Amino acid sequence: MNKQTYQSAMERLPFDQNFESSVIANMEAGKKPKPVSGFDKIPGAVRKAAEFAAAAACLAILSLFVFPLFHNNSFKLPHSSGNVAVRVVKNPDLDGQSIPQPADLSEEEQFKRADTIFSGTVKEIKTLEISLGGDVSYRSLITVSVGNVWRGTAHAGSTVKILLPYAVDESKDGDTVLSRIRTGMRGIFLTENYTKDSLDTSGDNALALIDLAPYGLPDDSCAFLDKDSGIVYRAASFPGLKMNPTYDEVCGYIDTMLSKDQATTTEPKNDTTAADDTTPVVTKPNGSSGKSGNSSDSKPADDSNKDSGCDYIWDRATRGHYFRIAKDGTKKIYDLPMPWDTLSCDHIETDSEWIYFELKWNTGNGGLYRCRRDGSEFKKIYNGNCPFTLNGNSIILRDQDTYYKMDKDGSDLSKIRYLMSGNETENILTDKNAAYVFRGDELLKVSLSDGSFTSLHKFSSSASRLTVAKDDSSIYFCENGSTLKKIGINGTKETTVAAADGEIRDVQICRGYAYYLLSPENPDNNTAETGASLYRVPTDASAKPKLIRSPNAKEGNSVAGIQISNSHLYVWYDDSLYRMNLDGSSPTKIN
Amino acid sequence: MKELSADRTYFTRLVNTYSRMLLRIAFTYMKNTSDSEDIVQDVFLSLYANPPKFANTEHEKAWLIRCTINRCKNQLNSYWFRNTQPLDENLSFFPEEESAVLLAVMKLPEKYRTVLHLHYGEGYSIEEIAGILMKKPATVGTWLARGRAKLKTALKGGFDDE
Numbered sequence: 001m002n003k004q005t006y007q008s009a010m011e012r013l014p015f016d017q018n019f020e021s022s023v024i025a026n027m028e029a030g031k032k033p034k035p036v037s038g039f040d041k042i043p044g045a046v047r048k049a050a051e052f053a054a055a056a057a058c059l060a061i062l063s064l065f066v067f068p069l070f071h072n073n074s075f076k077l078p079h080s081s082g083n084v085a086v087r088v089v090k091n092p093d094l095d096g097q098s099i100p101q102p103a104d105l106s107e108e109e110q111f112k113r114a115d116t117i118f119s120g121t122v123k124e125i126k127t128l129e130i131s132l133g134g135d136v137s138y139r140s141l142i143t144v145s146v147g148n149v150w151r152g153t154a155h156a157g158s159t160v161k162i163l164l165p166y167a168v169d170e171s172k173d174g175d176t177v178l179s180r181i182r183t184g185m186r187g188i189f190l191t192e193n194y195t196k197d198s199l200d201t202s203g204d205n206a207l208a209l210i211d212l213a214p215y216g217l218p219d220d221s222c223a224f225l226d227k228d229s230g231i232v233y234r235a236a237s238f239p240g241l242k243m244n245p246t247y248d249e250v251c252g253y254i255d256t257m258l259s260k261d262q263a264t265t266t267e268p269k270n271d272t273t274a275a276d277d278t279t280p281v282v283t284k285p286n287g288s289s290g291k292s293g294n295s296s297d298s299k300p301a302d303d304s305n306k307d308s309g310c311d312y313i314w315d316r317a318t319r320g321h322y323f324r325i326a327k328d329g330t331k332k333i334y335d336l337p338m339p340w341d342t343l344s345c346d347h348i349e350t351d352s353e354w355i356y357f358e359l360k361w362n363t364g365n366g367g368l369y370r371c372r373r374d375g376s377e378f379k380k381i382y383n384g385n386c387p388f389t390l391n392g393n394s395i396i397l398r399d400q401d402t403y404y405k406m407d408k409d410g411s412d413l414s415k416i417r418y419l420m421s422g423n424e425t426e427n428i429l430t431d432k433n434a435a436y437v438f439r440g441d442e443l444l445k446v447s448l449s450d451g452s453f454t455s456l457h458k459f460s461s462s463a464s465r466l467t468v469a470k471d472d473s474s475i476y477f478c479e480n481g482s483t484l485k486k487i488g489i490n491g492t493k494e495t496t497v498a499a500a501d502g503e504i505r506d507v508q509i510c511r512g513y514a515y516y517l518l519s520p521e522n523p524d525n526n527t528a529e530t531g532a533s534l535y536r537v538p539t540d541a542s543a544k545p546k547l548i549r550s551p552n553a554k555e556g557n558s559v560a561g562i563q564i565s566n567s568h569l570y571v572w573y574d575d576s577l578y579r580m581n582l583d584g585s586s587p588t589k590i591n
Numbered sequence: 592m593k594e595l596s597a598d599r600t601y602f603t604r605l606v607n608t609y610s611r612m613l614l615r616i617a618f619t620y621m622k623n624t625s626d627s628e629d630i631v632q633d634v635f636l637s638l639y640a641n642p643p644k645f646a647n648t649e650h651e652k653a654w655l656i657r658c659t660i661n662r663c664k665n666q667l668n669s670y671w672f673r674n675t676q677p678l679d680e681n682l683s684f685f686p687e688e689e690s691a692v693l694l695a696v697m698k699l700p701e702k703y704r705t706v707l708h709l710h711y712g713e714g715y716s717i718e719e720i721a722g723i724l725m726k727k728p729a730t731v732g733t734w735l736a737r738g739r740a741k742l743k744t745a746l747k748g749g750f751d752d753e
Contacts, residue, residue: 002692002746003711009689010615010712013680015624020610023632024603033636034629098641135640346727360722385718426729464736466729480740481733505730 030134075128075211079196082133082205086212089129092138092167099166099176102221107238110221111257114190116152119251120144122185123159127167128212133202138167141213142181144189148251150258153193154215161213162191165220177220177234186226188250191215224250229333236337243375244334311565312355312373314345315591316572322348322355323590324373325570329579331590334375347427348563349390354408356381356395358388368397370408381410389428396430396448403428403435405448417451419444425477429470436475436489438465443475443491456491469507469514474539476514478504484514486539498537498545505532510564511582514539517559534559534571534584548584549573555587602639609652610635612713613659619708620663622697623680630666634658653723660705660724695745703738706731711750 016022074087105113124143129136146158154160164178173180181187192198194210201207209216217223221237226247233250235243241253315321315333322345324332346366347358355373360366368382381395382388388397394405396416403416419439429436435446437453441461446453459465467478474486476497484498484507498504503519519532537545549571551558556573563570564582570590571578577591610631617627634655645651682690696704709715709723717735721728743749 002742002750005688005692006696006750007712009685009693010618010708012685012689013615013618013624015611015614016628019614019628019631020606023606023610023635026632027602027606027636027639028599031636032640033633095637098643101644137641344725426727464732466732478733481737503730503733505727505733 032136077208077211079208079211080206082203083131084133084205084207085131086207087129088126089138090127092127092129094138094167094169097138097166100219102219102234102237105221105237107240107257110190110237111254113192113218114151114222115193116154116191116215117150117189117254117258118152118154118156118191119147119149119186119188120160121147122181122183122187125168125170125181125183130200130207132200132207133205135202140164140166140168140178140181144187147186150254152191160215162189163194163209163213163216165217177223177225177232178217180227180232181223181225186247188224188254189215189217190222192218230335232335234337235335239337244332309567311563311568311570312348312350313563313570313577313590314348314357315577316344316561316575322357322375323577325568325579325590327567329588329590334371336371336375336378347387347389349388351390351408356388356390356408358386360385368395368410370410379410381408382406382413387426387428389430391430391448392432396428396435398428403437403446403451415451416448417446417453419446419453425466425468427468429468429475431470431472431489436470438468438477443487445489445491456489457487457494459494467505467507469509471509471539476507476509476539478507478516481505484516484537495541497539497541498535500535500545506562508562508564509539512539513537513582515562515564515569517562532558532560534562536584549580549587602635602642605638605651605655606635609655613655615712616656616705616708617659617663618680619697619704619712620660620667620701626666630662631659633662653719656709656723657725692746695742698745699738699741702734703741706734707738707742707750710735 073089074085077084077086103113111117121144122142123145126141126143128139128141130139140163142162142164144160144162146154146156146160149156164181166178168174168179168181170182192215194208194214194216196208196210198209198216199206200209221234223233224247225232231245231247231250233241235241238253240257242249245253309327311325313323313325315323322334322336324334326332344360345357346360349356350373353372354370356368356370358366359369366385367380368384368386368388369378369380371378382397382399384399386397386399388395390396390408391405393408395408397404397406402418404413405416406413416435419437425438430448433448435448436456437444437446441459442455443457443459444453445456463480465477465479467481469476470489472489474488476484476486478484481503482500483496484500484504485494485496487494497514498516500518501520504516505519507514507516509515513536515534515536517532518535533547533551534549535545536548537543549555549559551573555578556576558574559571560574561572567582568579569582569584571580571584571587575591576589578587579590580587613631613634614624614627617630618624621627621630637658638655643654645654682693685693696707699707705724706720709720710717715723717728717731720726721731724731739750
């Protein structure tokens with residue numbers, strides 16, 4: 001019983017019996033976590049001795065030289081009280097900083113909340129280290145040259161300071177709106193006017209925010225930033241604003257919102273219930289009310305739907321974006337009102353009108369979503385972590401061990417078949433009438449109409465076969481992570497397509513080739529997983545696998561993902577997207 | 592407006608609830624109890640200093656595990672820790688069978704060791720592990736299978752599912 005033995009062994013490990021009380025005591029004493037630095041990487045006892053010696057040696061130096069510097073960068077805080085200090089710092093460790101969630105407000109409430117609304121250009125961004133009762137946090141302070149003022153106490157042509165709710169790292173784009181703010185950028189700000197009563201408190205200690213700036217942004221819903229790639233803003237907070245607006249359109253929208261009556265509401269263009277991941281599954285009996293299916297959803301066509309030959313690519317680098325890439329390589333960004341803390345998009349498919357996404361967030365939960373090709377009508381159509389595929393006018397999905405069929409708008413959900421566990425392939429393989437399912441050492445063909453199944457093939461072992469793909473004639477699977485095989489869809493002729501010294505993943509089939517990522521086996525226990533390369537091999541195994549993209553200094557450390565259209569190969573190197581020919585030639589950077 | 596006050600009752604609950612689990616996870620990386628305790632203490636101190644907002648208990652647990660793993664990896668990426676010793680801890684007082692199993696698991700490559708521990712040691716499903724480690728379930732499944740296969744050669748019976 002090695003499992004139980006392992007569990008017993010882990011329980012027996014001699015951790016400090018008073019560990020919990022020691023941690024709690026250190027928390028209450030205000031002890032700070034160690035930053036990850038060169039000094040921090042010294043083993044336990046050696047580090048402790050070195051820390052003591054270093055602290056003693058540095059104390060005199062600090063007294064003579066450092067403290068005066070601190071005071072020169074610090075703020076006078078006339079309206080604050082208690083143990084409070086604020087100073088300007090450079091390059092602090094922002095890892096794990098708390099970012100406040102946008103308030104759940106309607107767009108009317110967003111504008112009511114804002115005391116002063118103005119446009120301007122960011123002249124400077126500083127990082128403030130705020131010590132409040134011993135707790136340290138960081139926030140950015142921006143200086144803005146004011147342009148147009150819609151409302152409030154700012155004046156056109158003046159220069160004002162705005163306090164952000166968290167610190168911005170200008171060296172990289174984060175996932176949130178304000179993390180993308182940069183010096184020189186134009187923006188529109190919905191600010192709060194600080195007063196002497198605008199306080200951050202911790203116990204008896206109080207920081208008066210007016211000591212730092214006259215204006216503040218409560219959260220990420222309070223700014224529209226004008227970047228080269230388009231306006232960055234939180235779409236979910238402003239459903240009345242058309243998708244992908246220009247700067248002038250945002251200004252016009254603000255004019256409208258500030259002038260209309262409180263009672264007027266506009267029909268949202270995006271369904272913001274998608275942001276609530278507790279939305280129940282749409283499971284309605286046959287013929288019930290609701291949207292009638294994608295073919296009868298009517299919407300006036302606009303320019304963004306004229307997308308013959310366009311490819312839709314999920315933006316791995318940020319959450320909530322996808323790209324439409326035209327034939328000439330022109331990129332258009334669509335910003336979706338994503339569920340909070342969206343982790344990844346595991347699968348994306350399109351039909352003539354809609355884009356369908358399998359989204360997942362960090363607790364392992366997920367959902368199936370769709371939107372029109374112009375990004376409108378974004379809506380959750382299934383609640384659950386489920387691979388899916390489009391099949392004619394239906395969606396076939398697998399939730400846990402059960403296969404379901406539903407209409408493309410999420411209605412008319414019906415169960416096809418429950419299959420016992422051991423069936424966790426990352427894709428669903430179907431043709432018009434059947435799903436092909438790996439279960440243990442068997443390959444099954446499951447009828448989509450009545451759920452009956454037949455065994456197509458029995459393998460010689462119960463190896464793992466979780467990475468799968470299909471073309472018209474064969475089913476491809478990766479056995480034990482390192483051997484790519486195929487078998488005919490009638491269950492005959494199991495053959496090896498490629499065997500690798502490493503881990504094969506993300507297999508895709510296109511025009512007679514199998515494409516896959518290969519991560520090398522790494523004997524070094526302590527090396528992070530990096531360095532995946534992209535290979536392709538003829539599906540008839542008539543030639544050896546050919547390396548077509550590998551990590552390099554220019555493009556990136558690892559091929560992180562691929563997406564194939566009929567004409568192009570899209571390759572993610574870390575957070576950069578390249579488009580290239582299907583043989584890997586002529587790469588062009590998209591993002 | 593950013594909220595800076597700490598709920599001490601809340602943090603005390605977190606420490607009491609998750610400490611042992613996080614210590615075990617840290618041990619699978621650091622291979623000794625002393626460094627594991629340092630790592631996990633820092634996780635809680637950083638959480639206390641900058642508390643994120645958790646959607647639910649599962650998110651809370653996943654965040655703590657991922658933070659622990661990230662800190663372990665950061666620590667191990669320095670030359671001080673570039674060792675391939677399977678274990679740094681004195682297990683002389685362990686029953687022979689337990690020390691043999693522990694040693695075999697600790698000899699595995701890091702990714703196999705991690706998923707094996709999360710699955711068999713902490714009871715997480717493949718889907719849950721995929722969410723914690725930000726990997727695809729198929730990847731986790733493959734690592735689990737390969738880790739089991741390697742253990743089969745090291746241990747009689749390996750870690751076969753019953």
